[in-house]
Amino acid sequence: MNDDDLGHEHEGEGERKGESPPPPEGDLSMLGAFVDDELPPDDRAALQARLCADPQAAARVAAYRAQKAALQALCDGALVAGERASPDDVPQAFDAAPSVLVLRPRAPWWWRAGIAAAWVAVGAGLAVALTALVPRLAPDLAPELVAGATPEAFARRADVAYAVYSPEQRHPVEVGAADEAHLVAWLSKRLGKPLSVPSLAEYGYALVGGRLLPGNSGPAAQFMYENDAGERLTLYVGASSTERGAVRLLRDGNRRTFYWSTDRMGYALSGPQTEPKLRAIALDVCGALGGKPGQW
Incomplete structure (x- = not known):
């Protein structure tokens, strides 16, 4: 050759x-x-x-x-x-170290093109079949599969975002709390739905600011809060395929994330606090953002 x-x-x-x-x-x-x-x-x-x-x-x-x-x-x-x-x-x-040279016979270009076209046709047929069958076989799971994520996957994204940005000292957010009106308008436009930033002043936390992040199926927003002791909480917001979901808990090491959905929007509150305290804050935030007591 x-x-x-x-x-x-x-x-x-x-x-x-x-x-x-x-x-x-x-x-x-x-x-x-x-x-x-x-x-x-x-x-x-x-x-x-x-x-x-x-x-x-x-x-x-x-x-x-x-x-x-x-x-x-x-x-x-x-x-x-x-x-x-x-x-x-x-x-x-x-x-003496082994060395191997593998020589493969080269297939004609028309053969490779035919094989590729056949696989494309098979893949398209499977996609059409699954789209038709999934809602019938698993109607409860179909909305999550279409969205490409489960509520737990949404919570894990929120947990990772908290773990990455909460320790940051110089650049914890993209837009600071001094420009809160601009921050909310910008993130609302990117997510395609009006957002609001709940106050956590009664728990001793003030808004630091926020940033735009990738979500499971589109953009997501993260709002960061901090108390006088330097402890931080983050509220992660993104689209959800679930109309309304109960408040649930995700544990990862010493981090805790309470997550839920309201009106097809997912929310996740992450922090290092003990579960009872963080749960109380999460339920308060859930109610402030339109959640119902039945979700609790």
């Missing part, structure tokens, strides 16, 4: 796999530094938050880690072989 054939072979493999264009060089460098534990703590935390919402980047990080582990295992095996050999045999010990 000559160089031209090898080049066509690589092109054929790329077509069969349906690879997307490579990400920017800076993005690859950052992911590599993340795998090698070379990122500053703030950058690492921000990238961890991004990986939760970017399956492609998360898959690339997993591939980098697997590649790193394989290379380390190969090098360790070669070093062990070198230690067992005499000084004159060290080059031969490293040469």
Whole structure:
């Protein structure tokens, strides 16, 4: 096989796999530094938050880690072989490391195109069939599947957002409380529904500000509060496929998140407080945002 054939072979493999264009060089460098534990703590935390919402980047990080582990295992095996050999045999010990060259026969382009078209047709047929069957087989689950998320997944996004931004000192929010009117108008426009910021003054918490975040199926908003002791709470808001859902609890380490839905909007209050205290605040916030006592 000559160089031209090898080049066509690589092109054929790329077509069969349906690879997307490579990400920017800076993005690859950052992911590599993340795998090698070379990122500053703030950058690492921000990238961890991004990986939760970017399956492609998360898959690339997993591939980098697997590649790193394989290379380390190969090098360790070669070093062990070198230690067992005499000084004159060290080059031969490293040469003994296995290497495999796999040559695949190249299929004609019309064959590859036909296979690809067949898979597209099969995928389209399955999508149509599932769309028709899911509401009949599981009517209670269908709205959640259409939205692409469950209430618990919504709560976990809120918990991750709290874990990422609540420790931040210099940039905890995008828009501060001094511009509360602008903050509420901006986030209401992005979420497509009028929002309001409940007051937590009676619990000793003042509004710090808020930011725009990615949600399960669209944009989400996060409002941050802080008390005199420096403790913080966050209220995470986003669209929900559920008309009305009861207040429930998600635990993660020393963090607690109470979440619910009202009028197809999901809400999640996260904080480090004990469950009874945070639950009391969550029920108060639920009522302030239109929730009914039946949800409690």
